[in-house]
Amino acid sequence: MSHQNPVDTWVSLLVKTYKTFQPKKTTLNDIWTNCGLVVRRNKEKPLLPVKLSERKRPYGRDLLLHIPVGLSDLDFYRRYEKLCWAFNAEIELEPVNGKLLIRIMDQQLQKVIPFDLPQPPTMALPVPVGYSRAGLEWLDLAAAPHFLVAGTPGSGKSNLLHCLCAALYGIADIRIIDLKRLEFSYLRQHGVTVAATEKEAARVLLDLNHEMDRRLAVLEAAGVVKVQDYDGNMPFIVCIIDELAELQDDTCHSLLNRLLRLARACGISIVAATQRPSTAIISGDSRAQFAARLCYRVADEVNSRMVLGETCSRAAYLPTVPGRAILRWDKTREVQTMFLPVAEARKRLYERCPSPPEAPGIA
Template sequence: MRTKMLRWTAGRRALVVALVVTLTVLWQWASWSGDRGLSILYAACAFVYVSGAVAGSVLLSRWTWRHRAVAVVTGMVAGHSPAGESLMASMPFVPLGRRLFHAPRLWSYWVAGNVTEYDFVMPAGMTLTLLNRWREALEQALNRKVDWRYGNLLFTLRVIKAELPAAVAFGELARLGAGQAGELVFCVGWGLLGPVWADLAALPHLLIGGVPGGGKSVFLRQLVTWLALANPPERLRLAFIDLKGGMELNLFRRLPHRLRPVLRQWRECGSLLEELNGELDRRQAAFDRAEVVSLAEWNRGYPEAGLPHVVLVIDEMAELTAVESGDKAEKAARQGQLWLLIRLCRLGRAVGLHVVCATQRPDTDAVPGQLKANLPATMAFRVRDPVNSRVLLGDGHPEAANLPPMPGRGIWQVDGQVEVQTPWLDRAEAAALLASAYPELAGAGLRLVEPDGEGPAWGSER
């Protein structure tokens, strides 16, 4: 139940005014009539009033400390907002009404367990971007995690009294993940309010970045393992590009979901990207003829000719996207591959083609603007400086540079962003889980749309 603070404050003030008026009338009446009974009544009322004032002050002090976020936010906004800076400079000369207009007002608040939400009416000129810039300072002042949202003309501050775990086991989250709704659901990690889930089919592409040792490779490993365990080859196909020499993704080289062997050199990637773009074109043509607009709608309408989701996984994307080269032929080849990758990201969602890119060098060369604009979801682990953080999370978001040096700690960003501890899954455990689920570990064909455009059929071994 939300407490309406403005109405409560107005009612409290009206009650105080009524008590003061009552005491004044009783005093005047007692003085004029000389009635001893009225004098006693006045003394009793005065005692009750003073006692209530003392008790109210104590309760107000306790409330103010418990909800000190209100005072901290008021001070920050009044002192730093565009309107508040000039206001604070001339505070003694500013009428009270104008001060209230330029200061945030608490509209309501709500407490549920470890979470407290405050709805504020902010002064003109205050934006969600400005408030998010002060989030770190606010968290230090409150010793709590905070989150800002905006809706219905109110700015909502969520204060969370909880701590992230230092480590989360993959198996623990896998047990909790049973029954999650979605097509390609996986667990991002453990947030302050519990597990954070995502559906790759809805995202539909993902960028992962962070310094070596931050958790990027482990997150990629658990993501692919999760998808492979939850989806048989008939529903999911995987393509792998590992430009770190195959050291990480060769764990999945014998999965029945694979399209090709794991590619280890950037020169080998052109044919795979062309194949996936060709599949994109064939699916678009088939969907157009069938008058459907998504893979889910196609599979519902044509279950006998169902098509799988295709996920392209790229580790160390910088080796593929860094197009600058002194050799003109190499530069042209790299630019062509980058264009094919961007096209997959731009058009792949509706036809069920998804891209997961990881890099330990999140700069503008490794993550060009056109590519970043088509990667709507980001998993940012610790980076070296705020510039790298802004490349991953966007302007005004240096938070990834301030993450603690703890493996697996990252920031998940889709529409908003949340700090999480990602699942830990070592190579031996991942290999054992996959071997248990797919004991044959044999290749299988890819169900694709035939190149002649007649319709979907079982393709040849790729």
């Protein structure tokens, strides 16, 4: 008579169980139920969203849904972040003829994308921000003149500002306030005003205020409400501020706030980067003037919402990849900003402009 060792019996039982074990696949209905997207009425069968079609896309797939009576698009928007977790992807919601399209973007973003400047789209002042899963995202600084960039140290803010300078050089009049003093000095040799002290910063901001007043008077006299409608010569001016927190002088703050409130119509943009988006650095009212925002990884959900708005905590959960951020403008998308090391930025400028004009000193 053969006696099987009890350990062997257990092992064979475990192997058998393991072989037959199939992890339950999450169905769409599980997702709707887990996210609370179900209508329950007394005794009736619960109603769930119905998938009408599914299409493969380069970024993942598109799902077209019929929404049952008792639910609306708004219920999906309110559960946006839950749905992202449930699909394990970045998603976009778009109402289409009474139905709802869910764009499920589950492709990985590249970790390093070297700077390149493809043919810009037809916008008045296009700047490339970075690659989302849907392709290169451009921002029109004429339509969204003020652009706020936030993120923890080393997340990629200054690098993005170098990319913007490379894209704007020769197209707009660039003025830089770099109170960290080192990074942007190479632009001085190319005719760009770079303020490196608070005194110089105050001068730059004062000049911009004067220019704004002059332009507002010209536009008023011409009877137009924005620079794009003006026939004469009024080039775009972009003032880039690297590290807003370093700008502590009250005069600078009031000059900057005035520009944020009034400059949008007259072709003057403010692009400001900061490690600390708190109200101590930039008041709620001034922050509201930034129509476009880019938030790299931040410490927590509060900081993410401070930059991207009440409903967006996503920047707290971004991977710790330099250059990875959430762009909020016409859409809210995860992007990888392009990489342009300073040496490369300098080289590109010399190639474009070998004997550049020296920047005028700041009086």
